[in-house]
Amino acid sequence: TQPKLLAGRRVVITAGPTSEKIDPVRVITNRSSGKTGYAIARAAHEAGAQVVLVSGPTALPAPHGVRRVDVESAADMHAAVMAGARDADLFIAVAAVADWHVANASGNKLKKNASNQPPALQFAPNPDILAEVARLPDGPWCVGFAAETENLHEHAQAKRQRKGVPLLVGNLAQDSMGGDTTTFVLFDDQGIEELPKLSKTDAARRLIKAIAARLPRKA
Ligand code: C5P
Numbered sequence: 647t648q649p650k651l652l653a654g655r656r657v658v659i660t661a662g663p664t665s666e667k668i669d670p671v672r673v674i675t676n677r678s679s680g681k682t683g684y685a686i687a688r689a690a691h692e693a694g695a696q697v698v699l700v701s702g703p704t705a706l707p708a709p710h711g712v713r714r715v716d717v718e719s720a721a722d723m724h725a726a727v728m729a730g731a732r733d734a735d736l737f738i739a740v741a742a743v744a745d746w747h748v749a750n751a752s753g754n755k756l757k758k759n760a761s762n763q764p765p766a767l768q769f770a771p772n773p774d775i776l777a778e779v780a781r782l783p784d785g786p787w788c789v790g791f792a793a794e795t796e797n798l799h800e801h802a803q804a805k806r807q808r809k810g811v812p813l814l815v816g817n818l819a820q821d822s823m824g825g826d827t828t829t830f831v832l833f834d835d836q837g838i839e840e841l842p843k844l845s846k847t848d849a850a851r852r853l854i855k856a857i858a859a860r861l862p863r864k865a
Contacts, residue, residue: 650694651694651858652858653693654694655696655861658727658737659699660738660740660775662678662683663675663704664719665702667751669756675744679824685850686740686854687709689850692854700717719744720772723741723775724778727775727779731782736789737776737779739775745771746769746772777809780809788809791815791816791817794819798816812860814834816832817829827845830849
């Protein structure tokens with residue numbers, strides 16, 4: 647059995663996509679299976695943590711022993727995270743949060759009209775959940791993710807700085823999306839650590855070890 651590296655720690659994890667309404671039957675979303683976030687939630691639970699998994703819509707069952715809070719939009723995810731973040735020791739933002747929501751979403755189904763003009767959607771930015779939690783005074787230790795399609799190192803280091811988080815995990819979208827394996831690259835103030843290509847279960851366990859080694863001791 648694994649040592650209980652996160653015994654007594656409270657952890658909030660986001661996973662999956664968010665889903666932003668256009669009208670009652672149409673949404674805008676991101677491609678995310680939720681597999682990486684759920685694997686990390688399972689690994690954190692195995693390591694003895696008390697885990698809240700704030701999940702956008704996925705096809706996955708709730709991991710055993712984890713409290714799952716189901717959300718749809720980025721606004722819902724933001725509210726659910728902020729409700730628990732202050733009391734958490736660790737926040738791991740894995741979700742593929744939509745960058746925008748539809749500001750002029752319709753309460754009724756949009757209908758095709760005679761001229762067949764498509765609707766003019768207006769977008770407004772969503773809150774950056776990770777950046778906001780990272781700024782909380784006495785907030786949790788924060789881990790961010792960056793799924794990139796190219797120039798992973800450059801984008802990930804820049805993102806770590808911009809979000810103000812001590813640890814950022816990069817992966818190549820094309821290596822990881824939807825599948826059961828992933829290759830993590832860890833970026834912190836000491837530099838870069840590349841993990842091998844692993845099953846998401848094993849990658850999650852390695853990440854939890856790496857986090858536990860960096861997490862400040864409880865006061
Ligand atoms: O800004 P970008 O989406 O590239 O950053 C990715 C990281 O930020 C991920 O950890 C993601 O979960 C988090 N994020 C967030 N809220 C947003 C956008 C991204 O928490 N609105």
